[in-house]
Every structure is written in structure tokens, then in C-alpha cells.
Amino acid sequence: MIKAAIFDLDGTLLNRDESLRNYINNQYERLTNHLGHIPKEKYVERFIELDCRGYVWKDKVYRQLVDELNIVGITPDELLQDYLAEFKNHCVPFDHLNQMLEELKHSNLYLGMITNGYGQFQMDNIKALGIEDYFDVILVSEWEGVKKPNPELFYRALKKLGLSANECIFMGDHPDTDIKASQNVGMKAFWKKDHQWNDVEADFIINDLSEVPTIIRDLNKQPILQDKKRI
Template identity: 40%
Template sequence: MNNIAAVIFDLDQTLLDKHQSLIGFANHQYVAYALEAYRIDKGEYVRKFTEMNYVVRPKGEVYRDIIDFFAIDSSLLPVMLEDLNQNFSKYAIGYPGLIEMLIGLKKAAFKLGMITNGRAFYQRDKIRALGIEGYFDDIVISEAVGLRKPDPAIFQLSLSNLNVSAAEAVFVGDNIKKDMIPAKELGMRTIWKQRADPNEYTDFACDDLSEIPNLVYSFVQTKTG
């Protein structure tokens, strides 16, 4: 049987703490655009902003809903949207142990890949802000390749770019439908980044990045043992 040669990651909510990043950016915009002048409670704005940005849809639509919900001057919509596009990455926060985990996997000679849905410049800016771009042998961003998870083709593209088979790869992601199911159905090993019990599509489940290398090593031992 093939040995494990590559570990492929999702980005948002797997390596990047999207929730904390959104909170930080929402606080920034509340202050930067003096939203207290609209009698908006800061905590409510941060909560609603974070909630609305969890939904995957065009950011222009998200901001239109935020403007309408809080009755903010509509002239701020393009300004706040541009601020998001240009500056959100400054508030990007990685999960604890991120860099150490990647260093450990690289030292063990695993190839590292990433597959992420999103706008190319936006995802790339977040990756660079986290300081992790240089650790990856290949990064596939949906907009750049015209494919989106859970389409198996985007996983196959990553495997091809890394020159490994599905049986030689481990996929780490937070979403069952978009990450775990397609990866498992292609024949990859899977680690679900959640505090949950494993299921038929996940070999392991954990929400601590520092545990990832040992879980990957366990696949190697299984393959070679």
C-alpha cells in the first residue's frame, strides 16, 4: 500500500480562526466609521457582522444587509466594503500552534497543500498575513481555478499539483460536506477539525492543531505496519 506523502488543509476555520478574525475586524470598522453616531451598540454590531459574514455569499450583499439592518448611511457601503477587501487580512488570526504544526510536518518531509474556497486575492492576503505561505508546496484557491469544494475535481487538482495519489494524502478540514466527504470518497485519509466524535467520513476528529502531526504519523504507521 502507498505511504502518506502529503497533508492538504482547508483554510478558514481550519488554520485561520475566522470567528476571532471577524470580531477583530468588526471592532475596527465600528471605530473607524464612527458607528456609535448611529446609536448602534458596539457589541450588537460585532455580533451581527460576524453572523452575517459566516454565510457564503458576495460581500457586497452582506454589506448591503448590514447597512440596511443598522440604518447606516448608504454612502458608507462602498467605503466599508473596500476597507474589508484591503484590510481584513490585517486582522487574520491563526489557531494556536499553527506555525509549530507546519514546521513539524515540513521537518518530517511531508508535502503540504491547501484547498480553499473564496476570492483569490482575498484568500491569498489572509494566507500571507498568517505568515504561512512559504510552508506550502501548493495552494489551490477556488476563484483562481474555476472550481469549488466540494467538487472532487478541485481535490484531484491539488493531488496532481503535489504529485501524490489520494491514498498518499491526508486532508484536514472543518466542514463535513465540503471537506470530509469529497476527500474520503476520493480515497484520502481525513482529519476533521472539530471537537466531535469521528464519523464514517472522518478517520479522526480534533480541534487542536498541535495534535495534527501525531495523527498524521499514525496513518504512516498504519500504512507501513
């Protein structure tokens, strides 16, 4: 019986690619006095390349941008502080996010979130999406002192929820830190399909968030005997 749905944030609930593009376009326009000598497209695309879909922290990204593009009058740290303060204003959810969460809560499921990243930054983004109150537990790697794919994060979420792994699904976009990691602790893994990867060995592949409640309802209708036969 599935009693909880636990989610990754970036690339799963938050459309990070679109959010980042919105933010960096806006930063260029706001700071045009310092950045205007650079073609806007070049600034935006180079930032996105250096960011590596969030796997390179922005202090390094901005240091390299300043050096490469001859940015003067503003420091890498000032650009970083702008990112920390302003990114939350450009957060874009994936379609049907609130609808999905509402349906899951109405089905009396517990909801959790496990995300890598800096604590306050991630919480600001969660609040910007307007979804904080849906969740019974939110774990952010900086505050926990451990990050996915370390199983400890998943075990901590289970402990806080008072549930066992086979009572939970985990949904994320990364094949290793989300899918394999959650399967390794005994959860069913829902992969939020991402064009960057193919042939991800998840229990379920999700194209749209609206699919999630139906799949969980179907799982909970399956007789226990049927599950045993499939093992």
C-alpha cells in the same frame, strides 16, 4: 504511506470566527463617524449573523446592514472595500499552527492548501498568517474556476503534487465540503472539530493542530498488511 498533508484555510488553520470579530469591532471604531449612532454590540452581532460564518459574501451583508441600521454617509461598496483591505490585518491563527507546519516539513511531507473564496483576498490572509512559504501548492476556488466539494479541486492538487489520493490526508472543518469531499476522492479526512456540527464521520477528529504530526507518524508506522485487514 502518507506523503502529503493538504488543508482547508478558514476554520482549519485560520480562526475565522475570532478574526472576523476582531475586524468588525475595529471597523466600527475606525468608522464611528458613520456608525456611531448604532450601538457597537448591535452592529457587531448583526454583521456576524448576516455573514453566516462566511457563506454569505460581504456585498450582500453590507447592503442589508446599511438598509437595516440606517447607515448614511458611507456606501455598502465602501464598507466592502474596507473589508477587503483591512481584514488581513486581523487574522488570528489557531494555536500551534506554525509548530505543526514546521514539524510536518521536517518530516519531509509535502504541504498543500485548498480553499474556497476569492483569490487575492484568501492569499492576503495566508500571507498575513505568515505561512505561504510552507506550502508546495495552494488552490483558491475563484482562481481555479471550481469550488469544493467538486472533486476536481482535489484532483488538481494531487496532480500538482505528483501523488495519489491514498498518499495524502486532507484536513478541514466542514463535514461536506471538506470531509466527505476528500474521502470521496480517496484521502484520509481529518476533521478540525467545530462546535457547529456533531457526529462527523471523519477518519480522525482534531481538537488541536499539534495533534496532526503525531497521527501522521502513527499512520506511517502501520504495516501495509494491517491496513488491508482493516478495509
